[in-house]
Amino acid sequence: MIQLRNNKKLLMIDGFTYHKNGAKRRNGVRWCCSSKMRGCPAAIVLNEELGTILLAGGKHDHEPPKYYKENQYYIKYDEAPRRSKFDSDTSL
């Protein structure tokens, strides 16, 4: 389980992140790949009490997202603030 800056919690397995889907199964809760919105079919069923994965289905159709850790938080690389290249460009 990893924690993001915005207090969201994600599950990280083999570099892929999952968010809670909420659908309860008999022994656990379904978590979907964070890239589900982009069409990734991968999902797991996790028993949160035991911390074990009961079921893993689907294959990721993308590369794992890149995260870096800052203090206790994980930050996705493409969410990092970018400094504008044009700040000091006043020439014409």
Ligand SMILES: [Zn+2]
């Ligand atoms: Zn995926």
